[in-house]
Amino acid sequence: MKRIAIFGATSAIAQAVARLYAQEGAHFFLAARNEQRLQAVAQDLRVRGASEVVIAAADLVNVNDHAALLERARSALESIDVVLVAYGVLGDHARSIRDATLAVQEASVNYLSPLSLLTHVANLLETQGHGTIAVIGSVAGDRGRRSNYVYGSAKAGLATLASGLRHRFATQAIRVVLIKPGFVDTPMTAGLAKGGPLWATPERVARDIRRGIERGSTVVYTPWFWRWIMAIIRALPDAIFKRLSI
Amino acid sequence: MESSRRDYLSWGRVHRYPHQVAVPGFADGAEGALAAAIGAGQTVLAYGLGRSYGDSCLNEGQTLIATRGLDRFIAFDPVAGELECEAGVSLGAILELLTSRREDEPRWFLPVTPGTKYVTLGGAIANDVHGKSHHAQGCFGNHVRSLRLLRSDGAVRDCSDVENADLFRATIGGLGLTGLVLSARIALQKVPGFWLDSEDLRYSDLEAFFALSEESATDWQYTVAWVDCMARGRALGRGVFTRSRHSAQRPASVGAPLASRPRVAMPVDLPGFALNRFSVAAFNSLYWRRCARMPKRHLRAIDPVFYPLDAIGHWNRLYGRRGFFQYQCAIPTAAMRACIRTLVDRVAASGEGSFLAVLKVFGDRPSPGLLSFPLPGATLALDFANRGGATLALLDELDCIVRDAGGRLYPAKDGRMSGADFRRGYPRWDQLASLADPAFSSSFWRRVTADAPMERAA
Numbered sequence: 001m002k003r004i005a006i007f008g009a010t011s012a013i014a015q016a017v018a019r020l021y022a023q024e025g026a027h028f029f030l031a032a033r034n035e036q037r038l039q040a041v042a043q044d045l046r047v048r049g050a051s052e053v054v055i056a057a058a059d060l061v062n063v064n065d066h067a068a069l070l071e072r073a074r075s076a077l078e079s080i081d082v083v084l085v086a087y088g089v090l091g092d093h094a095r096s097i098r099d100a101t102l103a104v105q106e107a108s109v110n111y112l113s114p115l116s117l118l119t120h121v122a123n124l125l126e127t128q129g130h131g132t133i134a135v136i137g138s139v140a141g142d143r144g145r146r147s148n149y150v151y152g153s154a155k156a157g158l159a160t161l162a163s164g165l166r167h168r169f170a171t172q173a174i175r176v177v178l179i180k181p182g183f184v185d186t187p188m189t190a191g192l193a194k195g196g197p198l199w200a201t202p203e204r205v206a207r208d209i210r211r212g213i214e215r216g217s218t219v220v221y222t223p224w225f226w227r228w229i230m231a232i233i234r235a236l237p238d239a240i241f242k243r244l245s246i
Numbered sequence: 247m248e249s250s251r252r253d254y255l256s257w258g259r260v261h262r263y264p265h266q267v268a269v270p271g272f273a274d275g276a277e278g279a280l281a282a283a284i285g286a287g288q289t290v291l292a293y294g295l296g297r298s299y300g301d302s303c304l305n306e307g308q309t310l311i312a313t314r315g316l317d318r319f320i321a322f323d324p325v326a327g328e329l330e331c332e333a334g335v336s337l338g339a340i341l342e343l344l345t346s347r348r349e350d351e352p353r354w355f356l357p358v359t360p361g362t363k364y365v366t367l368g369g370a371i372a373n374d375v376h377g378k379s380h381h382a383q384g385c386f387g388n389h390v391r392s393l394r395l396l397r398s399d400g401a402v403r404d405c406s407d408v409e410n411a412d413l414f415r416a417t418i419g420g421l422g423l424t425g426l427v428l429s430a431r432i433a434l435q436k437v438p439g440f441w442l443d444s445e446d447l448r449y450s451d452l453e454a455f456f457a458l459s460e461e462s463a464t465d466w467q468y469t470v471a472w473v474d475c476m477a478r479g480r481a482l483g484r485g486v487f488t489r490s491r492h493s494a495q496r497p498a499s500v501g502a503p504l505a506s507r508p509r510v511a512m513p514v515d516l517p518g519f520a521l522n523r524f525s526v527a528a529f530n531s532l533y534w535r536r537c538a539r540m541p542k543r544h545l546r547a548i549d550p551v552f553y554p555l556d557a558i559g560h561w562n563r564l565y566g567r568r569g570f571f572q573y574q575c576a577i578p579t580a581a582m583r584a585c586i587r588t589l590v591d592r593v594a595a596s597g598e599g600s601f602l603a604v605l606k607v608f609g610d611r612p613s614p615g616l617l618s619f620p621l622p623g624a625t626l627a628l629d630f631a632n633r634g635g636a637t638l639a640l641l642d643e644l645d646c647i648v649r650d651a652g653g654r655l656y657p658a659k660d661g662r663m664s665g666a667d668f669r670r671g672y673p674r675w676d677q678l679a680s681l682a683d684p685a686f687s688s689s690f691w692r693r694v695t696a697d698a699p700m701e702r703a704a
Contacts, residue, residue, distance in 0.1 A: 012271060012315065023346065037272045040332075044318035048343065187271040187315055 001051060003077040005029040007060060007117060008087025010037040012186035013136060015044075016206030017084060022048035029073040029080075031056045032087070060087055061108055063116035070120040079128050082213055083121050085114050085135045088155075090188050096150045103150050110154035115161060122165055122174075130173040134213050135162050139180050139221065142230040145246055166218060175216035181205050182226040254310055257562050258299040259569030260632050261661055263306035263689065267293075271315040273332075273428050276396060280426060280685070283309040284398055289687035292422045294366030295336060298373065299572040300661025302421055302690035311426060313368055319343065320429055327354045328391060330431040333368030338556075340367070341548065345440050345504045354434035355492065358386045361604075363553050368427040373658040374419030374615040378468035378490070378552065381459075381609035383435070385620060387418035388613055393430035398685030402428065407614070416681040419615030421657060423682040423691055437492040440503035442468070442551050444490035445543040452483030452587055459607040462489045468551065473603040474530040475628065478594045482587065485605070486537045490551050497545045505549040511559030515567045526599040555602075565631050572659035573641055574619075574627035576608065581651035582624040588647050589626055596640050600628040616674045616681075619656045627659065638662060657690060668694035 002021055006014050009030035018028060022045040032038050035057035042053040054076040058069050073080065091106040114135065125131040140148050141155030159178055166176040183189065183199045205222045212220035221227035233246070250264045266288060268279035283290045291305040293312045304310075313334035320330040322343070329340065337359055344354050360375040369375075374387040383389070392406035395417060403425070405414035417424045445466075449455055455471055462469050466489035473485040496503075555561050562570070577585045586605065593600065603626070610622040630637050645667055648655065654671025655663045669675050679695065 010272070015318075034272075034274075036274065040272060040318050040320075043320050047319035047322045049346075187269055187275065190269045 002026045002081045003029075003079060004082045004084065005031070005073040005077060005080050006084045006086060007031045008085065009055075010034060010041055011086050011088075011188070012202040013181065013184060013205055013209070014084060014086035015041055016202040017086070017209050018045055018050075019048055020206055020210050021082075022046075022050040025049050025051045027051050027077060028053045029056070029076045030054070031058050031060065031069060031073070033057065033059050060113050060117065063113055066117050066120050070117075070124055074124060080125070080131055082132045082134065083125070084209075084213075085117065085121075085133070087113075088136065088138075088188075090151055093148055093150055106150055107154045110151065111157040114158055118161060118165065122168070125174050126169070126172070132175040132177060132213050132216060133162075133165065134177040134179060134209060136179045136181065136209075137162070139182050139226050139230050141180070143234050143241075147246065163218075175213075177209075177212045177217055178219045179205075179209050179212060180219060180221045180226065180230075182221075182223065182229075254293060254304070254312075255296060256299055256301060256303050256661070257297050258571055258632075258661060259562055259565070259567075260571065261301045261304055261306075261689065263304055265305060265307070266309040267312055268309065269312045269315055273316065273396075276311060276313075276316065276426060276428065277400065279309075279311050280396065280398060281400070283311075284685050290398075290426070290685055291688045292333070292368055292372070292426050294334060294369035295364050297362055297365045297369065299659045300657075300690065301693065302373070302657050302660065302688055303369070304689045305687060306689045308687065313366055313426075316428070317366075321431075324351055324354070327352070327434040327436055328431055329354075329434060330429060331367055332429045333366060333371075333427040335367050336363065337365055337367070337370060338363035341504055342506070344434070345502070345548070353437050353439060355437045355440065357383045357389045357433070357435040359552055360386075361553065362556050363549075364556060367430055367432070368422075371418055371427055371430060372420060372422040374613055374618045375658070376608070376620050378470045378606065380611075380620055381463050381469065381607060382467045384609065384611035385419075385613035385615065385618055387615040387618060388611060389433045390418060390614075391431040391433055393417060394428045395424060396426040396428050398425070398683050413681060415614045416616050416678050418613065419617040419619070420678055420682070421617065421688060421691060423678065423686050423688065425683045425686060438494035439492055439496065440548060441493050441496050442490040442546045442548070443493040443495070443543070444488065444546040444551055445541055446537055447487045447489070447541045448485075448537045448539060449487050450484050451481060452583070452590070455483060455485065455487060455605060456583060456607070458487045458489075462487075463607075463609075465491070467491045469606065471605045472533070473590065473605050473626075474533070475590050475593050475603040476527040476530045476599045478591065482594070483590050483605075485603075486533070488551070490546070493545060495545055501547065503547050505547070505557070510557070512561060512563040515563045516565070526601045529601050530599065565629075568632040568634075570632050571630045571637060571641060571661060572627065573630065573644060574625060574656040574659040575644070575648045575653045576619055576621050576623055576625045576656070577648065577651050577653040578621055578623040581653070582607075585647060585651035585653065586624055586626055589644060592643060592647065593628060593640075598630055598633070598637060598640050600630055603628050616678050617657070617672050619654070619658070621654070623653070625656075627656075657694075660690070663694065665694040665697045669698060 010032040038055040088110045096102040137158045138155040140152035162178040208222035270276040288309040290309045293310040316332040316334035318332045359377045370386045374385045376385045395403045468490040471487040608620045
């Protein structure tokens with residue numbers, strides 16, 4: 001039976017991952033902002049087979065609450081096998097490139113808050129001596145593009161944070177898995193035009209995430225083809241990249 | 247709220263309309279989407295997995311609230327066999343839950359399931375779907391204990407036999423017009439096992455079909471026949487009759503009783519000419535011959551019995567970009583023999599052959615739903631590639647035959663019946679009209695009520 005703490009547990013991807021583990025009878029600690037939504041997710045996981053679900057309504061932007069929140073997770077689960085950090089916002093890019101306040105707000109949710117939370121998580125796992133941290137980044141963090149660099153730069157920061165933690169724990173039984181989804185059909189992306197072969201379902205992405213967690217992979221692109229798409233995008237010389245409208 | 251988009255279609259892919267689409271992840275998001283649509287002066291319709299064939303799940307130029315994000319289980323009572331879930335949960339997800347439970351616990355199963363498991367609970371209620379068990383179990387609505395309905399006044403109504411009973415009956419088979427179903431509680435059936443004791447019997451004409459249906463009604467919970475609707479003369483109505491029932495046995499080979507994903511998928515549309523009278527006739531003849539002359543009895547998994555077409559993802563693309571029409575009628579017992587014969591003969595003569603012709607005798611258990619489709623008698627379902635005017639003319643002819651027999655068509659499958667035929671087939675339509683939520687509408691509903699006489703319009 002796995003003991004799993006999920007931060008941002010009401011996101012579509014987090015729910016899909018949690019369902020996979022619920023079938024195996026996992027024990028959950030779920031944190032997210034909206035209590036009613038958390039309760040709906042908790043009921044669902046119980047029906048699907050979760051052995052126990054503890055919820056905590058918390059606005060994760062409030063970094064000063066992180067220590068207490070982590071303590072609640074630790075006392076609910078005793079020892080933590082998996083920590084999934086699955087929250088983030090996809091802001092209105094056209095507005096946040098003009099409005100520094102908006103850009104900073106977005107970065108607070110997408111980078112500063114996970115930086116704080118993961119600092120606490122890392123120390124906790126170091127004390128207990130084992131565990132897997134899975135962080136949801138994005139292919140948008142692989143190269144700054146004019147269409148999403150505010151979001152992308154925060155996710156790039158998250159990627160560097162994950163690789164740093166991985167390096168820190170290289171000699172211990174602690175894994176740090178960075179997940180890089182491409183386009184996923186969730187309420188967060190409801191504003192984007194959908195359809196076509198690049199779009200994936202949260203269920204598909206969740207299966208990849210679980211496999212990554214089980215294997216202790218370093219970076220999981222999901223679906224897999226994004227690894228190659230992003231390799232090409234990263235390799236493009238600036239002279240060509242500048243001319244592309246991507 | 248999103249901008250207008252054209253990628254929300256029904257299964258037949260004939261009706262292609264722009265919609266505003268909201269995809270809420272939680273009930274509060276659905277409330278917000280409903281309020282926003284009303285604020286924008288739009289009508290609303292819930293959209294589940296888009297398995298209705300015509301325009302009953304569409305709302306041209308207006309708003310759809312996609313329910314696929316409202317897909318959580320709420321409670322399962324393994325003693326009483328009752329399951330409560332949000333409206334966007336698919337029947338496939340329910341079966342996955344039920345079949346993955348521990349072996350030593352009682353086994354529960356859906357009492358009614360249509361020909362695909364990729365429908366939502368909300369859609370199953372709104373269309374009061376039926377299946378191969380109709381003669382034994384009635385409609386889906388017969389097993390709905392209660393539901394929660396979000397109305398445009400912002401209130402959530404708890405509806406059941408005893409509470410808001412009129413709204414409850416109007417919502418079952420109510421085509422999504424009474425409000426947004428947020429969740430429902432359904433009763434399950436206890437079964438000895440998930441595998442099915444199943445028998446295929448090749449039969450030679452319509453009389454043989456009716457004899458088999460009668461003979462199988464008490465001992466076989468699931469019955470249906472595939473009809474070769476290219477065969478004429480003495481072979482008219484010949485086909486393969488399949489009857490099944492749950493079994494405590496399991497096959498020697500290891501495997502799950504439920505398939506988790508389609509095995510293959512149609513990646514693109516097949517060109518429109520691929521299904522023609524020759525290829526369809528060849529398929530029909532081959533299928534009939536493939537079934538052995540002697541009855542074949544074996545233990546089968548859930549999917550090949552209930553959902554043979556689910557094995558091919560997007561099978562509707564077989565019909566090409568122009569899409570296809572489904573035509574499903576219910577014919578009262580007194581007229582069914584003669585009428586089904588006339589219908590099959592007319593289709594065979596047209597050469598517009600359907601390669602999925604399905605025939606079943608309904609039972610006489612009434613559904614609580616006001617606008618339920620099944621009636622004591624028989625139902626015939628056909629599909630036709632959309633060849634424009636020629637196809638529509640044939641369907642109009644079939645309408646005359648159905649009308650003369652006192653039958654009616656299934657709204658979930660329809661995209662073209664006349665308003666007069668709808669109102670004749672469903673005389674309680676005006677009760678639904680008076681209980682419908684003023685902010686909810688559909689392309690189907692506008693089409694079949696637009697020409698209603700003024701004094702009856704609500």
